[in-house]
Amino acid sequence: MDSPSDRFHQQPSQMCPFELYRSLPDSNPSGHRFPPGSLSSHPLFSPLMHPNSMSQKWGSFRQRQGLFPGLLVDDDVSEEDVFGKREFGATSSSQRGSGERGQAPEPSDWGQDFARVKRLRMDSAARSEDESIREGKRGRKSRSSFRMDEKKGMEQGNRRESREGRKRQRQELKLQLEETRGKLLELQRKVWRVYGGQADDEKDQENGGINLDEVADMFSDSDDPLVGNGFSPQRCSSKKNNETNGNGNAGIFPETSVDLDLELNGSQVWLGCSLIRGEWESAEGGQKFAQALKQELANVVAQVIDRVVRLYAESDPEAVSSAQEPSMTMDLNSDRRPRPQAVEQVEALPLVTKSPQDKRAPVAQSGHKDLLLPQANPSLAPLAQPPLPALLPPRGKEHFLPSYPPDNPVHLPLLHYTMQNLFARSLSSLPLHKDCLSESFMDFRSHNSAFPPLPLLGQLDPSPSDRAREVGMRAGGAGMVDGADAALYLAAGSSQEGLSPCHLKKAKLMFFYTRYPSSSTLKTYFPDVKFNRCVTSQLIKWFSNFREFFYIQMERFARQAAREVLTSARERALRLGRDTELYRILNMHYNKSNDYQVPERFVEISEVALREFFTAIQSGRDADPCWKKSIYKIICKLDSPVPDSFRLPGCPTDTYRMG
DNA sequence: TTATTACCTG
């Protein structure tokens, strides 16, 4: 047999750490990866769904691309800028030259239509400010209220005349709006086709309809019923805009800022990934697309962390100074804190809440650590309860991408947990699917220069996942969110000392590679755990339990095989393919959520163990009270190196498959 | 002594 490492390194080669992305263009009939209503399900339009990001990101994108000169006017560019300084038609045609790129549908007529409507709107807006405000308020009033207004108008004929004229103007405007609206909708469809690609087009036939309509809604006046949509937060905010901004400007392009939990620093996303529209259609388009998504997620994560760190810094005056250091570049020297005994105390009492004096975080030098420690404390729950108010000025995400300090694994996990907490909490207020979370976490990992993209995270497990899934929620899961993984992240975030269900899950997956991990190995692969005697022995105990289960199954199936009379049946029973019952049991035990591909190596080792048990039983060695020892010895030597991805905090399982 | 393991039990 090859050496363990050799054989091990063979198998995971073709795996893609972003399997999810890679499979993006494929249609997914079951649709469980991108359920309707999930933001992630419509990556193209997700920027559009965010009132802010829509205007900023997509706006800047199309500005860069010069795609839709007509639409340009309603973006960040002020109206005066467009109509006052430039002649729209000229602008339109000149931009068209650079913007067409050969394949875009001719948008100039739409743009001109749009400009006409725009002018009309400008005219009416130019009347007077208060008037237009009243106008807007009146916009949705009933006819009776109009009549009341007219009665008042009788008193002053001039006013009435002008009002009549305005009314006509309004109607005209409305008509044109309707017309424009239709064209906009069409335009949206074309944009969708151009950017979404044909595959997505077909894939999203079912939920794509909703999507298109939603986008159309966002670009249209909000007379449409808003009930029953999938994105109530955005939609509601958009509607609010329309109602409060009477003149309807905001209704057409709801770029008005709404304080969402996550505001994306738009241009970074699209500009950062150097995406040219044409590339989306090419073969690599999917991957670029995925990168765009990744980057967007990373941005979100970075900003959220930034905000919460800031928040916490504000809530803890003593930590402010450290929190205002450029983000999370961990102070590696923070361990030379003047009160090392505090650390000792923590380590000695891993399962006990920290003493109040430790929480004080007395020295700014150690601020990062202390800053984040309480995140784990339940008392901090109120921290992120409000939907994260003040938004920080966006910072580059590289500030957050942890340059993972292998020599000092204590700090990063805290950061990681902070992210986990954040995301877990964001779950409640954002329509993000938990897939997004996992991906964003992985995004951090994959951006980590110290650990290049993980090769081990593999393809779908060919074994039937149904049975594996019927277990449902994790047994030990603190299943707050409907997915075990999200819950695990949450749980992991709730204590930086001691072991969480997430750690248990990780340990189980590690068992696929190593049955007999040394304590130093454990320390290496659980960098987010504060190791003390108790925690170490608990981890060791876990692996002991894993082994116990493993060997019990092996012996059981070996005896079962030994009972077979026919040699063929016996041989069959000693095979351990991925379609066998024994495999299913093992997978169920160590990979309950079935979101990790069982390494081939583990299957082989299991079969070795099975056969060893079998031969021992066959030869009657099992009469010896310590007959298993020799088998243990054999299995002990078959440990494989654990993939590097396990060095990172958190579960390495949720990267490529959710369900 | 301490650490690790297997085994048993709940």
Place this chain on the structure above:
DNA sequence: CAGGTAATAA
């Protein structure tokens, strides 16, 4: 899966 215990090795 954790607690307890005994055996064993360093």
